[in-house]
Amino acid sequence: MNPVVAALRTAASPRIRLSDLATQSCPCCRRKATSVSRYPAFVSKFFSGLLLAHCDNCGTGWVPIPNLDLDTYYEKHYAKEVRKDRLFEGKFYGPDNPVWSKEKHAVRDRAKRHADILHRIAPNAQDVLDIGCGEGYLLHNINVPRKFALESDENVQGILQEEVGATMIGQLPEKPTFDVIVASHVVEHFTYDTVRDYMLGFIAALKPNGVVLIEVPPGAWQLEEFAAGNRPPNQRLEPHTLFFSSYAMNMMLLDSGFEIVQSIRCPWTKNHMNDFKIKKQVPENVYNDADYVFVGRKPAGQTVWPGLVRKLRALT
Numbered sequence: 439m440n441p442v443v444a445a446l447r448t449a450a451s452p453r454i455r456l457s458d459l460a461t462q463s464c465p466c467c468r469r470k471a472t473s474v475s476r477y478p479a480f481v482s483k484f485f486s487g488l489l490l491a492h493c494d495n496c497g498t499g500w501v502p503i504p505n506l507d508l509d510t511y512y513e514k515h516y517a518k519e520v521r522k523d524r525l526f527e528g529k530f531y532g533p534d535n536p537v538w539s540k541e542k543h544a545v546r547d548r549a550k551r552h553a554d555i556l557h558r559i560a561p562n563a564q565d566v567l568d569i570g571c572g573e574g575y576l577l578h579n580i581n582v583p584r585k586f587a588l589e590s591d592e593n594v595q596g597i598l599q600e601e602v603g604a605t606m607i608g609q610l611p612e613k614p615t616f617d618v619i620v621a622s623h624v625v626e627h628f629t630y631d632t633v634r635d636y637m638l639g640f641i642a643a644l645k646p647n648g649v650v651l652i653e654v655p656p657g658a659w660q661l662e663e664f665a666a667g668n669r670p671p672n673q674r675l676e677p678h679t680l681f682f683s684s685y686a687m688n689m690m691l692l693d694s695g696f697e698i699v700q701s702i703r704c705p706w707t708k709n710h711m712n713d714f715k716i717k718k719q720v721p722e723n724v725y726n727d728a729d730y731v732f733v734g735r736k737p738a739g740q741t742v743w744p745g746l747v748r749k750l751r752a753l754t
C-alpha cells in the first residue's frame with residue numbers, strides 16, 4: 439500500500455477533553471480558542487491524527503495538546519517522513535559542493551537576505567546566535583567576532599564547529615549575552631504552551647539594544663486557504679505546531695518587551711486591515727514587505743524582565 443495512504447488511515451488520534459479545549463487561550467492574544475479543525479497533514483502518521491485550534495481574533499492556529507511529545511516525533515517519525523538531502527561528503531563550504539552553483543536554493547538564499555538585513559540593522563554586532571541554524575548558512579555569511587549555534591542535529595555539528603567557526607550552546611543563557619539572535623523558520627515548531635517562554639528567553643539573552651530576527655511562514659493565511667479548500671496539493675505544513683499572522687507575531691514581540699524595528703504584513707493581516715487595532719498596531723514605517731521577517735529590538739533602558747511585569751500586571 440502507498441505509505442502515505444497507510445499513514446493517513448492508521449494515524450493515532452489523541453483525544454482532547456472538550457473542557458480543556460474550551461479553556462485554552464491563544465498563545466499570541468490570549469483570547470479563548472474560537473474553533474477547531476483537522477490538522478493539514480501531508481504524509482506524517484504523527485500529525486495526521488491531530489487537531490488544530492484557531493483564534494479568529496489574531497489568526498493564530500495551534501496544536502492544542504498539552505505537553506505534546508515532539509521528542510518522540512522527531513526521533514521516530516521525522517527522519518523517515520522527511521527526506522533530507524544527502525549531506526555533501528566533502529567540505530560543505532568548499533567549492534565542490536553543488537549547493538553553491540545552483541541558481542536558486544531556498545535556505546541559502548534566505549540566509550543571504552538575513553545577512554543583508556543584519557548588516558543594515560546591527561552593523562556592529564559582536565556576538566551572534568543562530569537558533570536551529572542547520573548547516574549554518576547565515577553564520578557563514580556574516581563577519582562577526584563570535585558566532586554561536588543552538589542546533590541539535592548531529593549531522594551538522596562538525597560543519598558548524600570546523601567550517602563555520604561557531605561555538606555550540608545547548609540552551610539559551612539567562613543573562614544578556616548576544617547582540618543578535620536569529621530564529622529562521624524555528625518559532626513555528628514551538629508549541630502553544632512554550633512559545634511565550636521562548637520569546638521571553640530571547641529578550642533575556644540579548645544585550646541592551648540587541649535584536650532578534652525571526653522568520654516564520656504566513657501560517658494564518660495558509661490555514662485560511664486550507665479551510666477554504668484552496669491549499670496547494672504539494673504544500674507541506676507538518677511538523678509546524680504554530681501558525682502565525684504577522685499581526686499575532688508583532689503582538690507577541692511587543693508583549694515580550696521588544697520594540698519592533700522591522701515587520702511585514704502577511705496576507706491574513708492584509709485581509710483584516712479594516713480592523714483599526716490591526717492597522718494601527720505598529721508605525722507604518724516599520725513595514726517592509728520586501729523581507730518576510732520580523733526584527734525586534736530590546737530597549738536599552740529595560741531593566742526589569744518583561745515576564746515579571748506581565749505576571750505583576752496579571753495579579754493586579
Ligand SMILES: [Zn+2]
Nearest residue numbers: 464467493496
Ligand atoms: Zn489570538
